[in-house]
Structure formats: structure tokens, C-alpha cells
Amino acid sequence: xxxxxxxxxxxxxxxxxxxxxxxxxxxxxxxxxxxxxxxxxxxxxxxxxxxxxxxxxxxxxxxxxxxxxxxxxxxxxxxxxxxxxxxxxxxxxxxxxxxxxxxxxxxxxxxxxxxxxxxxxxxxxxxxxxxxxxxxxxxxxxxxxxxxxxxxxxxxxxxxxxxxxxxxxxxxxxxxxxxxxxxxxxxxxxxxxxxxxxxxxxxxxxxxxxxxxxxxxxxxxxxxxxxxxxxxxxxxxxxxxxxxxxxxxxxxxxxxxxxxxxxxxxxxxxxxxxxxxxxxxxxxxxxxxxxxxxxxxxxxxxxxxxxxxxxxxxxxx
Numbered sequence: 001x002x003x004x005x006x007x008x009x010x011x012x013x014x015x016x017x018x019x020x021x022x023x024x025x026x027x028x029x030x031x032x033x034x035x036x037x038x039x040x041x042x043x044x045x046x047x048x049x050x051x052x053x054x055x056x057x058x059x060x061x062x063x064x065x066x067x068x069x070x071x072x073x074x075x076x077x078x079x080x081x082x083x084x085x086x087x088x089x090x091x092x093x094x095x096x097x098x099x100x101x102x103x104x105x106x107x108x109x110x111x112x113x114x115x116x117x118x119x120x121x122x123x124x125x126x127x128x129x130x131x132x133x134x135x136x137x138x139x140x141x142x143x144x145x146x147x148x149x150x151x152x153x154x155x156x157x158x159x160x161x162x163x164x165x166x167x168x169x170x171x172x173x174x175x176x177x178x179x180x181x182x183x184x185x186x187x188x189x190x191x192x193x194x195x196x197x198x199x200x201x202x203x204x205x206x207x208x209x210x211x212x213x214x215x216x217x218x219x220x221x222x223x224x225x226x227x228x229x230x231x232x233x234x235x236x237x238x239x240x241x242x243x244x245x246x247x248x249x250x251x252x253x254x255x256x257x258x259x260x261x262x263x264x265x266x267x268x269x270x271x272x273x274x275x276x277x278x279x280x281x282x283x284x285x286x287x288x289x290x291x292x293x294x295x296x297x298x299x300x301x302x303x304x305x306x307x308x309x310x311x312x313x314x315x316x317x
Contacts, residue, residue, distance in 0.1 A: 002027060002028060002029040003026065003027045003028050003209060004028055004066060004208070005028065005030075005031070005063055005064045005065050005066070006019075006023045006028050006029070006030055006031070006064055006065065006066040006067070006068060006208065007031045007032075007033060007061045007064040007066075007067050007068070008030065008031070008032045008033065008067075008068045008070050009033050009051050009057065009060070009061075009067065009068065009069055009070055009071050010033070010034060010051065010069070010070035010071040010072060011032025011033060011034045011037075011039070011041075011046065011070060012032075012034045012036070012037075012038045013070045013072050014070075014072070014159045014164055014167065014197065015070045015072070015159070015197070015200070015201075016032070016034075016068065017039045017070075017163075017197075018159075018161065018197035018198060018200055018204075019070060019102075019201045019204050019205075020032055020041040020044055020201075021041055021198065021201050022200075022202045022203075022204055022205045023068075023201070023205045023208070024041060024042075024044055025202070025205075026202070026205040026206070026209070028205065029045075030044040031045040031046065031047060031060065031064070032044060032045070032046045032047070033046075033047045033049055033051060033056070033057070033060040034046070034048070034049075034051075035048065035050060036048065039163075047059075047060050051071050051086070051089065051090070052085075052086065053089075054089050054092055057089060057093040058093045061093060061094065061097075061099065064099060065099060065100065066099065066101075066208045066211070067094065067100070067101050067102070068101075068102045068204060069087070069090060069101060069102065069103045069104065070104070071086055071087075071090075073086065075129070075266040076265070076266050078129055078132050078266075079128070079132070083132050083136060084132070084136065084139065087136050087139060087140075091139060091140070091143050091148070094143075094148065094149045095143070095148045095149070096148055096149075097149050098149060099149050099150070100149065100150040100151075100152060100211045101140065101149055101150065101152070102151075102152045102153075102154065102204055102207070102208060103136075103137070103151060103152070103153045103154070104153075104154060104155075104156065105133070105137065105153045105154060105155030105156070105219070105221075106130075106133050106155065106156075107155070107193060107273060107278055107280070108125060108126075108129050108130035108133045108270070108273075109123040109130050109133050109134050109137070109155075110123060110125070110126070110130070110278060111124050111125065111126040111130075112126050112272040112273075112275075112276040113276070114278055115277055115279065116279050116281055117155075117221060117278055117279060117280050117281065118221065119155075119219045119220060119221050119282055119284075123137075126272055127269050127270060127272070128269075129266065129269070137153060137219075140153070140217070144216045145216060147216070150211060150214070150215075150216050150217075150218075151216070151217050151218070152207055152208075152211065152218045153218065153219045153220065154200070154203060154204055154207060154220050155219065155220065155221045155222060155280060156193075156195035156200055156221075156222040156224055156280070157192065157193025157194050157195045157222075157224050157225075157280060158192070158193065158194050158195065158273075159194075159195055159197050159200070160194060160195070160196060160197065160300075161197030161198055161300070161303075161304055162198075162303050162304050162306075162307035162308075164197060164304070169304060169305075172185060172249060173185065173232075173236070173249075174236070174305070174308060174309070177240070177244060177312070178312065180244055180245055181244055182233060182236055182237065182244040182245070182247070183247055183248065183249040184232070184233050184246060184247075184248055184249065185229065185249045185271075186274035186275050187229065187275070188229050188230035188233065188246075189228055189230060190228060190229055190274075190275070190276070190277055191226055191227060191228045191229075191277050191279065192226075192228070192273075192277075193223075193224055193225075193226055193278060193279060193280050194224050194225040194226075194227065194232075195222055195224040195225070196224065196225065196294070196295055196300040196304075198295065198300075199224070199293070199294050199300070200222060200224070202293075203222055203285075203293075206288065206289060207288065210288060220282055220284070220285045220288075221280040221281060221282035221285060222282070222285065223279075223280050223281060223282065223285075223286065224280065224294075225294075225297050226279050226280075227297060229274075231297075232301070233246045235297060235298050236301060236305050238298060238301075239298075239301055239302035239305040239306060240309060251271050254268045254271075255268045
């Protein structure tokens, strides 16, 4: 028997696809919305459509108890009100429905000096992208407190997981693995917040099951893997057949590329996330998820690295 119906907006994206798997495995009736079904999930439904079209979104969520916001613009497309406009379509589509909207929060809402990030910590962004994220969450809070629908924000660190593409593991950390190198993005002794996507997808589903116990607006912080860059390098090397040479990421190269490439410019602006320790903490969520929830860190890294290296090898063959 299904636990309920969920529609994932942006089912091809990092978070969206993880949510599709997490809800499906938890026994939900799952529907994805995307322009194409590029990352199909067995035993789920799919609707082809544009999430910028309010009629399409309304139709896609009509029978859903829960809606997951997996929509994500390219980094250099966030400005000029585009991120807010994308979210406003969903807010308008859900207005007065009483449904639950689940939204993936980021660390961008906080500044480099915020060492411990709890749900109660005031939000003050370090970079323009963080200001946009603060605005998006304020829009959701206003709608939720106005009684339009319930909002549950689940904030997490940088994503990684098997099959995930166009993120830090593929495009930076392991971009030179074929040359025998692995890159660390900050001082080896500094710690960083990571979120293993299969675990994060499962956490979204678990919170959805508890939604009746929660308030109209909730903000949770997903601890994930709080590990040093050195620990990450060691876990990656433990997962590969031949040891990789550990080298620092050449941030100056990204800075130079940013002079002509807007995407690189925005990524370079966010380097403070790798050069400062910013830990997500939430004892309340830890209790809700329960002991033994998370995949062991070394196993999660091994699964991610093995799939990525095997895929790269198959393309090269």
C-alpha cells in the first residue's frame, strides 16, 4: 500500500533524482516532472513538461500530497530575478492547496565566519548567490505562514553519489584521475559538509512521512558527512585500484577563467565554502532520522568513485 503521492519537480537533477529513488524505495507513489526523462527511475511515473508553465505544474501536482522542489538553474543564470520567478510559479501553482512543499536548502545562506550552522542561526550571506537563496526561503516562509501550503526545508552540504554528474567529484576532485591525480579543494586539515545523495533522498522521504507532526514552516539541517579534505582524499584513494597523487586545486585557474566565463566566475566567488569550516548541525533531525541512518562514509565514497571511474573507463574504451 502506498504511503502517499509525491511529485518531484526537476526529476533529472541532483536532488530531484535522489528524491525520486528515496520516495520510491520508501513505498510512495512517485511522479517526476521534467522536459525529458533523462534519468528514468523504475516503477515511477513521468510527466514531460516545462516547470516554468504554471498550468503544467498545477496538472503535475494535482494528485500529489507532497511536492519536492528539485528545480535548479545553472549558477550563472540565478540573477536578474530568474531564480525567484522560477519559484514563484510553483508557489502560485500550490497556493491554497494545503499540500506540503519540500525544498532543498544550501549553506550559501550563511557567511564564511559561521562555524556552526544550526536551524536557529541568523542568515547572512557571504556572496550574491546566498542573498538569492535567502530571498527564496523568505518567499516560502511567507506563503507557508499565510496558510497556502506547508513548507519543509532540508538544508545540506555539497552533493555526491553514484551516477551524479556535473558536480565537484566529476568536474574538479577527480577530473584528472586518468592522469593519476586527485585534487583537494581546501587545506587538508579543514573539514567540509558533504551530503551523500541516496541518504539525502531517504531523509526527504522520512520527513514527508512525519509532516503531520510538523509546523507550517520547518527548517532542518542535514549533517551528512562532516569530514576533512584529507579524510576525503584518503577515502577516495582507498576506493581506487591504483593510488592517486593528492594535489591542491588550482583556484587561480578558475579565477582567470572567470574573467571570460560567467559560470567559472560564480564558482570562484564561492571558494570560501572550501576554505572555511561550516558545519551543519541539527539534533532534532538526528533524532527523527534515528541511529544508524547514514551510509558509512567510506562506503558512500567508494560507491561514488567506483561508478565514476568505471563510467569514465567505459567511455575511453
